Amino acid sequence: MSELRGIYTLWFREVKKFLREKTRLLNAFCQPLLWLFIFGTGMRFTAGIPGINYQEFIFPGLVCQAMLFTAMFMGISVIWDREFGFLKEILVSPISRSSIFFGKMLGASTDVMLQGIIIFPFAFLIGAHMDFVIFLEALPIMLLITFGLVCIGLTFASLLKSFEGFGLIQTFINLPMFFLSGALFPLTNVPQWLQWVSYANPLTYGVDALRTVMMGGIWTPLFPIYVSIAVLLAFDVIMFTIGTYAFSRTE
Amino acid sequence: MPPIIETCNLTRRFGSNTAVDYISLSIEKGEVFGLLGPNGAGKTTLLSMLCTILKPTSGTATVNCYDIIRQNHQVRQSIGIVFQDPSIDADMTGLENLQMHADLYDVPFSEVDARIKTVLELVQLEDRAKDFLHTYSGGMRRRLEIARGLLHYPKVLFLDEPTIGLDPQSREHMWDHIRMLKKREDMTIILTTHYMEEADRLCDRVAIIDQGKIVALDQPSALKNGLGGDTIILGTKDGQVLCDLLLNKKVSDNVQVHNGEVRAMVANANVLLPRIMEHASTAGIYIEYIYLNHPDMNDVFIHYTGKELRHEQARGQLGKMAMMRRRRVR
Secondary structure: OHHHHHHHHHHHHHHHHHHOHHHHHHHHHHHHHHHHHHHHHHHHOOOOOOOOOOHHHHHHHHHHHHHHHHHHHHHHHHHHHHOOOOHHHHHHHOOOHHHHHHHHHHHOOOOOOOOHOOOOOOHHHHHOOHHHHHHHEEEEEHHHHHHHHHHHHHHHHHHHHHHHHHHHHHHHHHHHHHOOOOOOOOOOOOHHHHHHHHHHOHHHHHHHHHHHHHHHHHOOOOOOOOHHHHHHHHHHHHHHHHHHHHHOOOO | OOOEEEEEEEEEEOOEEEEEEEEEEEEEEOOOEEEOOOOOOHHHHHHHHHOOOOOEEEEEEEEEEEOOOOOOHHHHEEEEOOOOOOOOOOEHHHHHHOOOOOOOOOOHHHHHHHHHHHHHHHOOOOOOOEEEEHHHHHHHHHHHHHHHOOOOOOOEEEEEEEOOOOOOHHHHHHHHHHHHHHHHHHEEEEEEEEOOOHHHOOEEEEEEEEOOOOEEOOHHHHHHOOOEEEEEEEEOHHHHHHHHHHHHHOOOOOEEEEEOOEEEOOOHHHHHHHHHHHHHHHHOOOOOEEEEEOOHHHHHHHHHOHHHHOHHHHHHHHHHHHHHHHHHHH
């Protein structure tokens, strides 16, 4: 009971802080607009994919991108807590380490989900096929993507002692995961090596599953949806285990 | 009654550096106990082990009769801590920080509001509770941290450098709070400090720690008396005559003439000074001036560690650190 209450209060803190950051919310709302309307329009008329509206094609990719970047950022926010001392207050409380990790993860995941959902109304602006059923189908897939990504962020935060490493994570985790996920271009026509590297990226399965749900018949999935979901589930379990272990070892 | 805190050969090493070196001590319930020592003496390391956030290299300790390693959950329930560095969430209000703490420590729901009200009144922050912490001054934040530490009714309150970076006025206030807490809540308070005055005026007993070891442990008055008492300095033209007279009359067995001044070491200057004046006037010796030197904790510290506490230098540095920290928090 007391552990649940601790988890709840940690979750509540994350969400409250996220909703209070008005500038971040504004940024979260505007950045996808740039991608969709400038990058998307440019690509559509110069390097378009025959038979597919390019903007509709990158839309699920942009949802994943927003979630990926937020997840890393929120996970890393543990470093901030450490830097400003608040982490000590949590660590010295009677709540167990795994509950602290779980509460943090749930809180950050809620933020990431909100971030992803904010983008959905843009689907109408680009004329993509979107209704309430599609939205409901997309949610569980987004949740599976979110958990694993947040755990990656939290794991790095447990390992890094200062904020200086954040740039490296940006360059060596965020951007490669984004570019290699098939979010911006289809993985069917790329060289073999690029395809293989992309298949090793869990986000690829997330993007593919989201496209399958959102684009319906226009899109030929890379993998059957149950394979994608199985891969995402495995990714979550593995990252959750690693994350809990890394976090329980922090002093 | 068993001691509320007992350590047995508690040791912590960081690589080749021994921060806490076989410390054994026991602290009674209801004491205000001071750990005094220069920066890096091992005070915070000792505290961190008692708070269960740092594992000892060897040795054991109990807090509120719970073992700090095997029963760390119960230990955490029994203690409140105010860390040396700020540990509040500056992006939340005072009230939110307290509510979060109540949840983390599972304070009964029915009591949360009343308790928050009480602790806020205690530190006189009730009218600022709904403000964000980044609008608080350093002293107010410190007070809020103390209020937070009390919220779950700890048996033992650890205060790590509670007045660091505070101005003299806020420091006085903080001391008043701590005295009041001791009286009202019947709590055991353990504080670390490198301010001699703080240890002297606030603590029932003081342990002087140097290089990870306890070099002295007693009541502040006993520590000071242990140095052999006061020094009386008398200015007179007949220095040697007065010196011989005082030795003859057995006022003190340690009297010296130094630069035309007579220095007498005595157990209690307040009692012996009238006697000295009497002897001098009977012998017709004119005394131009007098001053008294009572030993303070600084003398005690120098006596036991053989070095001056790096007080001024440390204060300057810490002031700077506190400022930087405050700026970063903003």
